[in-house]
Amino acid sequence: MIRGVSARxxxxxxxFLLRLSLWAENxxxxxxxxxxxxxxxxGALVVSVIxxxxxxxxxxxxxxxxxxxxxxxxSPPGGKYILGADHLGRDVLSRVLxxxxxxxxxxxxxxTISVATGGAxxxxxxYYGGWFDAFMSRLTEVLLAFPYLIFAIGxxxxxxxxxxNLVWALCFKGWVEFFRLARAGVxxxxxxxxxxxxxxxxxxxxxxxxxxxxxxxxxxxxxxGTLRMGTMMxxxxxxxxxxxxxxxxxxxxxxxxxxxxxxxxxxxxxSTFPGLVLVALVLSVNLVGEGLREVLDPDLQTF
Amino acid sequence: xxxxxxxxxxxxxxxxxxxxxxxGFLARTLAGQRERTTKAVDGVDLFIHEGETLGLVGESGCxxxxxxxxxxxxxxxxxxxxxxxxxxxxxxxxxFQNPYASLNPxxxxxxxxxxCLEKRGVPLEDRESESVRLLERVGLTALHLDQYPRQxxxxxxxxxxxxxxxxxxxxxxxxxxxVSALDVSVQAQILNLLEGLQEETGVSxxxxxxxxxxxxxxxxxxxxxxxGKIVETGRTESLFENPAHPYTQALLSAIPRLGKTKSARxxxxxxxxxxxxPPPGCRFQTRCPHKMDVCVEMEPRPVGVKGDPxxxxxxxxxx
Amino acid sequence: MAAGNNEVLSIQGLEVSYQTDRGPVRxxxxxxxxVREGEILGLVGESGCxxxxxxxxxMGLLPxxxxxxxxxxxxxxxxVLKLSKKELRSLRGSTVAMVFQDPMSTLxxxxxxxxxxxxxxxxxxxxxxxxxxxxxxQEVGIPSPEAVLGYYPHQLSGGMQQRVMxxxxxxxxxxxxxxxxxxxxxxxxIEAQILDLLRQINRExxxxxxxxxHNLAVASQFCHRIAVMYAGQIVEEGSVxxxxxxxxxxxxxxxxGCIPRFQKGVPLTPIPGQVADLSENLEGCAFYPRCAKRxxxxxxxxxxxxxxxxxxxxxxxxxxxxxxxxxxAQDWGNE
Numbered sequence: 026m027i028r029g030v031s032a033r034x035x036x037x038x039x040x041f042l043l044r045l046s047l048w049a050e051n052x053x054x055x056x057x058x059x060x061x062x063x064x065x066x067x068g069a070l071v072v073s074v075i076x077x078x079x080x081x082x083x084x085x086x087x088x089x090x091x092x093x094x095x096x097x098x099x100s101p102p103g104g105k106y107i108l109g110a111d112h113l114g115r116d117v118l119s120r121v122l123x124x125x126x127x128x129x130x131x132x133x134x135x136x137t138i139s140v141a142t143g144g145a146x147x148x149x150x151x152y153y154g155g156w157f158d159a160f161m162s163r164l165t166e167v168l169l170a171f172p173y174l175i176f177a178i179g180x181x182x183x184x185x186x187x188x189x190n191l192v193w194a195l196c197f198k199g200w201v202e203f204f205r206l207a208r209a210g211v212x213x214x215x216x217x218x219x220x221x222x223x224x225x226x227x228x229x230x231x232x233x234x235x236x237x238x239x240x241x242x243x244x245x246x247x248x249x250g251t252l253r254m255g256t257m258m259x260x261x262x263x264x265x266x267x268x269x270x271x272x273x274x275x276x277x278x279x280x281x282x283x284x285x286x287x288x289x290x291x292x293x294x295x296s297t298f299p300g301l302v303l304v305a306l307v308l309s310v311n312l313v314g315e316g317l318r319e320v321l322d323p324d325l326q327t328f
Numbered sequence: 329x330x331x332x333x334x335x336x337x338x339x340x341x342x343x344x345x346x347x348x349x350x351x352g353f354l355a356r357t358l359a360g361q362r363e364r365t366t367k368a369v370d371g372v373d374l375f376i377h378e379g380e381t382l383g384l385v386g387e388s389g390c391x392x393x394x395x396x397x398x399x400x401x402x403x404x405x406x407x408x409x410x411x412x413x414x415x416x417x418x419x420x421x422x423x424f425q426n427p428y429a430s431l432n433p434x435x436x437x438x439x440x441x442x443x444c445l446e447k448r449g450v451p452l453e454d455r456e457s458e459s460v461r462l463l464e465r466v467g468l469t470a471l472h473l474d475q476y477p478r479q480x481x482x483x484x485x486x487x488x489x490x491x492x493x494x495x496x497x498x499x500x501x502x503x504x505x506x507v508s509a510l511d512v513s514v515q516a517q518i519l520n521l522l523e524g525l526q527e528e529t530g531v532s533x534x535x536x537x538x539x540x541x542x543x544x545x546x547x548x549x550x551x552x553x554x555x556g557k558i559v560e561t562g563r564t565e566s567l568f569e570n571p572a573h574p575y576t577q578a579l580l581s582a583i584p585r586l587g588k589t590k591s592a593r594x595x596x597x598x599x600x601x602x603x604x605x606p607p608p609g610c611r612f613q614t615r616c617p618h619k620m621d622v623c624v625e626m627e628p629r630p631v632g633v634k635g636d637p638x639x640x641x642x643x644x645x646x647x
Numbered sequence: 648m649a650a651g652n653n654e655v656l657s658i659q660g661l662e663v664s665y666q667t668d669r670g671p672v673r674x675x676x677x678x679x680x681x682v683r684e685g686e687i688l689g690l691v692g693e694s695g696c697x698x699x700x701x702x703x704x705x706m707g708l709l710p711x712x713x714x715x716x717x718x719x720x721x722x723x724x725x726x727v728l729k730l731s732k733k734e735l736r737s738l739r740g741s742t743v744a745m746v747f748q749d750p751m752s753t754l755x756x757x758x759x760x761x762x763x764x765x766x767x768x769x770x771x772x773x774x775x776x777x778x779x780x781x782x783x784x785q786e787v788g789i790p791s792p793e794a795v796l797g798y799y800p801h802q803l804s805g806g807m808q809q810r811v812m813x814x815x816x817x818x819x820x821x822x823x824x825x826x827x828x829x830x831x832x833x834x835x836x837i838e839a840q841i842l843d844l845l846r847q848i849n850r851e852x853x854x855x856x857x858x859x860x861h862n863l864a865v866a867s868q869f870c871h872r873i874a875v876m877y878a879g880q881i882v883e884e885g886s887v888x889x890x891x892x893x894x895x896x897x898x899x900x901x902x903x904g905c906i907p908r909f910q911k912g913v914p915l916t917p918i919p920g921q922v923a924d925l926s927e928n929l930e931g932c933a934f935y936p937r938c939a940k941r942x943x944x945x946x947x948x949x950x951x952x953x954x955x956x957x958x959x960x961x962x963x964x965x966x967x968x969x970x971x972x973x974x975x976a977q978d979w980g981n982e
Binding site (some may be wrong): 544 | 693806865868902904906908909911922
């Protein structure tokens with residue numbers, strides 16, 4: 026009996042390792058193809074540099090982000106402050122580094138929540154159809170009728186500023202696109218014969234959705250998810266710029282641009298540097314997303 | 329012949345499957361579309377004995393594929409019953425037409441077979457050896473276990489499809505156009521494989537095909553389907569040599585036969601009417617060369633062909 | 648109508664290559680073929696054997712990565728490969744016409760049948776009166792042609808769509824019809840109708856037809872002469888009766904053995920293995936790995952097409968035999 030159990034555990038471990046190696050092999054070929062795309066490599070490089078400096082902001086930043094030296098107000102770039110100091114005498118470089126945390130976190134968290142909920146709801150609606158599908162489809166159509174930014178402004182006005190409030194405000198509409206993407210994928214996959222074969226075998230609906238259909242529709246979700254990360258970062262910056270996003274004491278690129286644009290003619294560095302990093306990050310994320318699309322989206326593949 | 333032989337392994341009783349399409353508000357008001365009922369299968373009584381192959385032939389849109397799917401339980405019947413060993417629960421496995429769509433591109437052969445063995449309750453540690461045994465039975469090897477479907481040719485994929493069906497140790501398999509997507513030389517490989525399996529395990533087949541040569545080669549009995557109904561059924565030899573229904577006659581004379589000189593052909597006029605609005609009376613009356621008044625008024629009842637037990641035809645000419 | 652002696656189509660040493668990521672795929676590897684006036688020639692083989700590529704190359708219609716890399720093609724004495732695009736187009740509309748497998752993808756779903764026929768006739772420089780259109784549709788056996796002219800393609804069945812395509816093809820009175828699997832998408836009863844129609848056109852007008860098909864049975868019923876292709880080459884050619892009654896090449900023999908013959912108890916003898924991979928450099932006989940009668944010499948040496956008394960075969964088994972011994976060789980092939 027005990028031997029049987031251990032033998033089973035052994036087989037299980039072996040199978041797990043095998044699956045792992047298959048997965049690793051897939052990831053390896055994906056990376057290999059991705060490497061051929063120079064723009065995507067560059068994008069990934071920029072993203073990782075910004076991400077690393079965000080993670081180690083405390084160690085890298087020359088000053089605490091909110092340390093004010095009123096005597097150094099509007100110090101130009103170079104000298105004591107590499108990227109200059111702002112109207113309160115705070116170091117712009119340190120604030121940009123810390124601000125990266127908010128941007129990246131907002132991008133990752135909102136997209137993860139949106140893909141998960143949108144994907145799951147789309148899977149269910151596409152697979153089962155019926156009243157649930159009809160209801161969800163109408164709901165998404167209504168949501169799509171509002172411009173994203175206006176919608177987020179309204180939500181933030183109700184919820185008030187704050188990191189998680191911002192995340193919810195962005196996710197509130199963010200899932201819609203992934204819902205539609207997943208639903209369309211399911212509709213085209215579920216009529217294929219391999220799904221019928223799984224039904225004949227007696228696999229349950231959840232097994233069919235999770236193990237048969239999901240792996241075949243996940244690629245576009247990943248690609249669009251990556252692309253949307255850039256959108257989410259811009260949204261966060263826009264809301265912070267309008268003063269209704271992240272509370273002012275946390276440095277974000279949006280609020281830095283807002284703070285600095287009043288002085289743009291006298292002290293250009295206040296808004297320019299956070300703006301440039303934002304552009305660089307969003308562009309790089311998009312380059313990675315486009316690269317992934319080329320590799321993962323079978324429609325663009327040659328075989 | 330024992331008593332058991334008289335109880336068919338699979339039987340359909342008055343089986344119907346309709347598809348209802350209800351157009352949306354806009355389609356109704358702007359495009360003037362109406363609710364439509366497609367009578368894909370419209371009252372079919374069939375039986376298949378153990379170890380037997382029943383060939384189901386008919387032209388595209390006659391409902392033969394739908395019938396096969398209702399029998400394995402993919403679609404619930406609108407009316408009637410499928411009896412499996414006398415009980416009303418679906419059973420049996422299926423082999424599909426398109427070897428490119430019938431295997432999940434994201435699963436390895438090991439996974440594809442593993443899911444089946446899991447359903448059959450084979451313990452984890454035995455699944456690999458059982459998978460290898462299945463692969464070897466269909467002419468593949470253990471080396472193929474961890475490959476993805478895209479790495480196989482059409483014929484090899486169809487072999488994997490057969491192995492998947494076999495994994496459940498079914499007594500009955502619906503084979504829906506199993507070779508029509510394959511090249512001729514590969515077709516013969518798969519047909520021989522299916523025949524060998526039947527000899528070994530006594531599995532029964534419902535072989536759905538538009539290719540009469542394939543059906544003739546493989547089947548013990550044949551049923552001919554037209555617009556959702558069976559029009560003739562009988563032993564293969566008697567049905568092919570002595571077709572009783574005008575549609576069967578036309579079908580048989582239309583097949584191009586290898587090397588045979590052109591025989592006088594019964595030409596059918598027109599094309600198959602729509603299953604949405606089938607003609608009244610006999611379904612075949614719009615194309616039948618022997619149409620009579622009664623054919624429009626009344627649906628034909630099954631009539632046995634004299635001196636040929638089991639040969640039944642639904643035609644007023646024979647009544 | 649008996650075949651005349653004038654060659655409507657003559658292909659010599661045709662080579663077609665598809666440029667892919669993994670290097671060139673040699674889809675057609677030196678095909679010689681001719682179709683005479685009033686003749687029906689069948690080009691038979693499995694998928695990927697190069698039969699369709701041969702036909703498309705004749706019309707300059709090879710899809711993108713495909714290119715003619717050698718040989719020459721003459722239609723009615725005209726060197727097709729040297730023609731400009733414009734000249735090719737006018738040739739397509741006058742001497743040669745094509746009928747494809749899927750009429751639905753050839754007909755534009757957004758335009759009525761009448762408009763599409765008129766457009767085709769205009770391109771061919773023909774007068775497009777209503778009477779002519781009606782007559783053309785009548786000739787291909789379409790009932791109530793006046794009504795059909797006002798239909799959209801989806802309102803017609805597959806068989807009727809194919810008839811419309813044939814009507815368009817016939818409008819320019821072509822000398823040659825190239826038909827690429829014209830009945831493969833159709834049901835048997837409809838297939839029979841379409842083949843009857845093509846046969847009737849051939850008989851009444853003397854139009855030569857080159858039919859590409861994977862279905863040996865269709866070819867055997869319909870053609871005067873067939874050429875069997877394997878891996879981009881013709882392996883056997885001859886009159887239908889002779890090739891089917893007495894196939895010489897092991898591949899032809901294998902192909903015939905694969906087809907159920909409506910005789911109970913005759914087992915099928917499949918050809919083992921898979922079709923040759925044309926992206927590889929094939930040195931010897933392409934059929935060697937699957938051949939039941941192979942000999943060591945076949946692996947490295949490629950046999951030319953041999954003329955054995957009006958029949959062509961590409962197999963070394965007939966190479967070292969004198970012409971007079973052909974009969975004996977044929978018996979051997981029948982074992």
